[in-house]
Amino acid sequence: MIFSATRRSLLLVAAIAGLVTACTNAEQAELEAQAAKADSLSVQLNSPELKAVNSALLKDPANPALYKKRANLYLGMKQFDEATFDAKRAIRLDSLDPDNYLALVDVFFSQKKTREARDQLEIAEKKFPDNTAVLLRLAEIYYLVKKYQKGLDYVNKALKADESLARAYYIKGTIYKESGDTARAVSSFETATEQDNNFSDAFYDLGLIYAARRNPLAIEYYNSALRLDPTNTEKLYGRARFLQELGKDDEAIREYEAILKKDAACDRCFYNLGAIYLEIKNDPGKAVDYFTRAIAVNPGSAQTYFARGYAHAKLNDKASARADYKLCLQIDPAHEGAIEGLNSL
Numbered sequence: 001m002i003f004s005a006t007r008r009s010l011l012l013v014a015a016i017a018g019l020v021t022a023c024t025n026a027e028q029a030e031l032e033a034q035a036a037k038a039d040s041l042s043v044q045l046n047s048p049e050l051k052a053v054n055s056a057l058l059k060d061p062a063n064p065a066l067y068k069k070r071a072n073l074y075l076g077m078k079q080f081d082e083a084t085f086d087a088k089r090a091i092r093l094d095s096l097d098p099d100n101y102l103a104l105v106d107v108f109f110s111q112k113k114t115r116e117a118r119d120q121l122e123i124a125e126k127k128f129p130d131n132t133a134v135l136l137r138l139a140e141i142y143y144l145v146k147k148y149q150k151g152l153d154y155v156n157k158a159l160k161a162d163e164s165l166a167r168a169y170y171i172k173g174t175i176y177k178e179s180g181d182t183a184r185a186v187s188s189f190e191t192a193t194e195q196d197n198n199f200s201d202a203f204y205d206l207g208l209i210y211a212a213r214r215n216p217l218a219i220e221y222y223n224s225a226l227r228l229d230p231t232n233t234e235k236l237y238g239r240a241r242f243l244q245e246l247g248k249d250d251e252a253i254r255e256y257e258a259i260l261k262k263d264a265a266c267d268r269c270f271y272n273l274g275a276i277y278l279e280i281k282n283d284p285g286k287a288v289d290y291f292t293r294a295i296a297v298n299p300g301s302a303q304t305y306f307a308r309g310y311a312h313a314k315l316n317d318k319a320s321a322r323a324d325y326k327l328c329l330q331i332d333p334a335h336e337g338a339i340e341g342l343n344s345l
Contacts, residue, residue, distance in 0.1 A: 045077055064093035068103045075107055083107045098128045105137055117141060132158040132165060139171050148175050166196035173205065182209055193224075200228035204235050211242040218242050233263045244272060249280050270294035271304055278307065284314040302332035309341055318345050 053070045060066065067090040074083035087104035094100055101124035108117035118141045124134045135158040142151035152175055158168045173188030186209055192202040207221035222239035229235060240255030253276060256269040263269075274290030277283045291308035295301065309324030322345055328338040 045079075047073065047077070049073055050077075062093060064090040064097065064100060067093065068100055071103050071107065075110055078110075080107060080111055095127070098124055098131045098134055101127075102133060102137065114141060114144060130161045132161050132168070135161070136165070136167055136171060139168075139175075143171065143175050143178070146178075148179050151175050164195055166192045166199050166202070169195060170199065170202050170205075173202070177205065177209065182212075185209060198228055200225045200232070200235070203228070204238065207235075207238055207242075211238065211245070214245065216246070231262065233259050233266065236262075237266065237268065240269070241272065244276065249276050252276065265297050267294045267297035267301070267304075270297065271301075271307070274304075274307060274311070278311050278314070284311040287311040288315070300331060302328045302335055302338075305331070306335060306338050306341070309338065313341065313345070321345060 050070065050073050053066055053073065057063065057066050057070070067086040071083045071086035071090065074080075074086060084104065084107050087100065087107055090097075090100040090103060101120055105117045105120050105124075108114075108120065118138070121134060121138045121141060124131070125138060128134055135154045139151045139154035139158070142148070142154065152172060155168050155172045155175070158165055162168075169188045169192040173185045173192060176182070176188055177185035186206065189202045189206045189209075192199050193206075196202075203221050203225035207218045207225060210218035210221060219239065219242065222235065222242065225235050226232070226239065236255060236259050240252050240259065243249075243255060244252035253273060256266075256273050259266050259269050270290045271294040274287040274294065277290060278287035288308055288311045291304055291311060294304045295308065298304070305324045305328035309321045309328060312318075312321035312324060322342065325338040325341045325345075328335050329342075332338075
């Protein structure tokens with residue numbers, strides 16, 4: 001009986017050893033397949049950076065930092081499966097580095113896999129409860145799914161660990177802004193800029209809030225944002241739109257034209273230029289040109305067809321006006337302006 005039990009134990013150990021070997025062999029085969037795919041992609045994508053990381057991994061195949069680096073490269077190239085594999089590999093090799101978990105979260109975020117990103121962050125939070133990067137990413141997740149209080153809870157946890165975190169105040173401001181509490185949003189954005197006076201996005205959001213209040217202070221905030229991020233067309237557009245609202249039409253025109261030199265697909269810029277020439281400059285011919293260019297970029301805008309139809313009507317081109325009003329109504333059958341326009345022709 002003793003011999004039989006011993007024999008069974010030895011057989012069990014052998015079986016376990018065989019299973020471990022099989023797993024190791026399977027993992028090795030997967031690593032080799034990934035390496036071959038990585039080499040192929042480095043050629044296909046013409047990426048010397050990817051080729052360099054592949055070479056480094058051949059010399060140091062158990063280096064988690066290299067897998068994380070390659071995951072980030074793959075992410076930039078939208079090679080999501082490969083990025084996921086490498087980020088998970090980095091975690092397996094070093095489960096004590098929170099940045100490895102955040103690399104995988106970035107991959108999930110980029111694919112709009114919010115649930116997977118949240119699950120991974122919650123795993124990371126259990127391992128690193130005071131890591132502010134993890135806490136702030138969780139706050140962002142809950143903001144995206146509109147669980148604002150949960151998001152604020154994570155922001156406050158991060159601030160408890162480090163009260164000087166400009167990004168924490170910015171996220172808090174964004175949550176307050178989204179939930180309609182603009183007073184607290186302003187306070188939080190201002191604190192973000194106090195903690196980091198190079199925080200362009202915080203200045204921009206302050207500009208948006210003050211612009212909504214028609215407060216000229218918005219221009220100062222837009223200028224601060226653009227001083228730090230001078231080529232950002234969204235921020236340039238915000239300032240141009242507010243200048244238009246203030247009645248500074250010539251300044252707004254210059255701003256819109258400057259934006260179009262950087263972004264020829266800014267249909268909002270074309271539309272607003274058309275509106276200025278139609279309503280302020282009393283030049284419906286030029287307005288038609290701008291509305292036509294807006295439609296070329298965005299042919300699905302009912303309002304732009306209506307505006308061009310109205311400009312045609314001002315030029316007494318009834319056939320073109322009728323055609324545009326009908327196109328407007330094809331997109332938005334309840335558009336009151338187009339219905340009235342057709343009835344007036």
